[in-house]
Amino acid sequence: MSSARLVVNNLQKDFILHTQNSAHIPVFNGFSLSVNAGECAVLLGPSGMGKSTFLKCLYGNYKITSGSITLYFEEGDIDIATCSPEWIHGLRRQTIGYVSQFLRVIPRVAAIDLVAEPLLIQGIDKDTAYQQAATLLARLHIPEKLWALSPTTFSGGEQQRINIARGFIADYPVLLLDEPTASLDAKNRAVVVELIHEAKAKGAAIVGIFHDEDVRDKVADNVIDLVEFVT
Amino acid sequence: MKMPVVETQPLLTVNNVQKLYAINRGCQDVNFSLYPGEVLGIVGESGSGKSTLLNCLSGQAAPNSGDIIYHTRAGEDLNIYDINEAKRRLLMRSEFGIVKQHPRDGLRMRVSAGANIGERLMAVGDRHYGHIRDVASNWLEQVEIDAERVDHLPSEFSGGMQQRLQIARVLATHPRLVLMDEPTGGLDVSVQAKILDLIRTLVADLNLSVIMVTHDLAVARLLCHRLIVMQKSRVVESGLTDQILDDPQHAYTQLLVSSVLTP
Numbered sequence A: 001m002s003s004a005r006l007v008v009n010n011l012q013k014d015f016i017l018h019t020q021n022s023a024h025i026p027v028f029n030g031f032s033l034s035v036n037a038g039e040c041a042v043l044l045g046p047s048g049m050g051k052s053t054f055l056k057c058l059y060g061n062y063k064i065t066s067g068s069i070t071l072y073f074e075e076g077d078i079d080i081a082t083c084s085p086e087w088i089h090g091l092r093r094q095t096i097g098y099v100s101q102f103l104r105v106i107p108r109v110a111a112i113d114l115v116a117e118p119l120l121i122q123g124i125d126k127d128t129a130y131q132q133a134a135t136l137l138a139r140l141h142i143p144e145k146l147w148a149l150s151p152t153t154f155s156g157g158e159q160q161r162i163n164i165a166r167g168f169i170a171d172y173p174v175l176l177l178d179e180p181t182a183s184l185d186a187k188n189r190a191v192v193v194e195l196i197h198e199a200k201a202k203g204a205a206i207v208g209i210f211h212d213e214d215v216r217d218k219v220a221d222n223v224i225d226l227v228e229f230v231t
Numbered sequence B: 001m002k003m004p005v006v007e008t009q010p011l012l013t014v015n016n017v018q019k020l021y022a023i024n025r026g027c028q029d030v031n032f033s034l035y036p037g038e039v040l041g042i043v044g045e046s047g048s049g050k051s052t053l054l055n056c057l058s059g060q061a062a063p064n065s066g067d068i069i070y071h072t073r074a075g076e077d078l079n080i081y082d083i084n085e086a087k088r089r090l091l092m093r094s095e096f097g098i099v100k101q102h103p104r105d106g107l108r109m110r111v112s113a114g115a116n117i118g119e120r121l122m123a124v125g126d127r128h129y130g131h132i133r134d135v136a137s138n139w140l141e142q143v144e145i146d147a148e149r150v151d152h153l154p155s156e157f158s159g160g161m162q163q164r165l166q167i168a169r170v171l172a173t174h175p176r177l178v179l180m181d182e183p184t185g186g187l188d189v190s191v192q193a194k195i196l197d198l199i200r201t202l203v204a205d206l207n208l209s210v211i212m213v214t215h216d217l218a219v220a221r222l223l224c225h226r227l228i229v230m231q232k233s234r235v236v237e238s239g240l241t242d243q244i245l246d247d248p249q250h251a252y253t254q255l256l257v258s259s260v261l262t263p
Helices: A051-058 A085-094 A111-121 A126-139 A156-168 A186-201 A213-219 B050-057 B085-095 B113-123 B129-142 B147-151 B159-171 B189-206 B217-223 B241-246 B251-258
Strands: A004-017 A023-036 A040-044 A066-073 A076-079 A096-099 A174-178 A205-209 A222-225 B012-022 B025-034 B039-044 B065-071 B077-079 B096-099 B177-181 B209-213 B226-231 B234-240
Touching: A004 A051, A004 A205, A023 A040, A023 A051, A023 A205, A040 A051, A040 A213, A051 A174, A051 A205, A085 A096, A085 B234, A096 A156, A111 A126, A111 A156, A126 A156, A156 A174, A156 A186, A186 A205, A186 A213, B012 B050, B025 B050, B025 B226, B025 B234, B039 B050, B039 B217, B050 B177, B050 B209, B085 B096, B096 B159, B113 B129, B113 B147, B113 B159, B129 B147, B129 B159, B159 B189, B189 B217, B209 B217, B217 B241, B226 B241, B226 B251, B234 B241, B234 B251, B241 B251
Parallel strands: A040 A205, A040 A222, A096 A174, A174 A205, B039 B209, B039 B226, B096 B177, B177 B209
Antiparallel strands: A004 A023, A004 A066, A066 A076, B012 B025, B012 B065, B065 B077, B226 B234
């Protein structure tokens, strides 16, 4: 347990929809998970089971009904469930990377700016940030003529690769991947598998969702079936 | 892994602020802290107390009770209504900036664009005409207004240009805290996008802290790190912008979020 980076204990998530007759929708309950540095845990379960909901809880995007999500740092530990917004911001800036299923585009911002942004926020100088962004975009086969354009008009696969580049550029110690290979061709899937292996080698603790069995087999150290925790 | 470094000295601390005009009209029980570089959005329906709160924060309306504590450039913590009028005005001029919803309320319409910016600079002690004019031209370019129009009157500008001029006027004196009341209200969407983009860039480049009243949740998502949701004079929910919008907890916030039309 000494190298555990991320420990989820007895997590419960319910939704209450006040505007729809206060419908109560329990998602999961009693879910626990531990991920070590350099390890990739993969969540299993059919669509609608709450896999993405779980990742969103880890990212502080969804509120946690009960339970804890603890991150272990050299200086001590932090529970995401009780973290203030300023701390969630700090964690997102420095610690937790998240590749969502869909790119939420900020209009009028160029693809390369979006990819360099996580490094710039960390205070890395412009030249280094843009150089790394360019390297990553090239590796993910985004044609150079698109770099200066806003991804609003990009194809689904291109948008997904911009998201992937944003998630992998900053060497986050914790990485959340929500079906990063869903709309990619074989060539780009292979790049993503490479990126995951590199992140693991650097010690990242990864939690991912992969519907593609082939990718899952290549990256997973631990496979967790969410079905048993569904309420 | 190393713990992130998080700012622990708030720029502004609001404790139990209350300003009521009638029962549940105005704002009450408002508590929050704003950190340097943070953009805080205040959302809620008309009449929920958003603008009342903003007026309290901007030194324009003393609350009935509660404290508003500002951490100055010099490192002093000032309760903005405990200091005398002259000192408060100086603080507002030198460290605060206020962007009004209607540019004509924030601009002087009978003097030139350059003079609108220059006036603010002179208010904080700049006296060199040539320098003031250079700074004014420079700011016009930053907000994408042709510097050749420095001598034109704001009334000769379009609504979107007037709003950008107002932003230039406010930012020219390098405020640390900018308060905005519906900065893109009443503008058409393409102009709105340009202003949002401008605000986003300037906030990041100048490390500004911003408190913004808006009822446009799309604007809030784009610009604000954190949100406060108000209903009937009270804060019903607050937190990270994406958490509030994607997983709202309070019935009123859920109603607000579910009522948004997406094109």
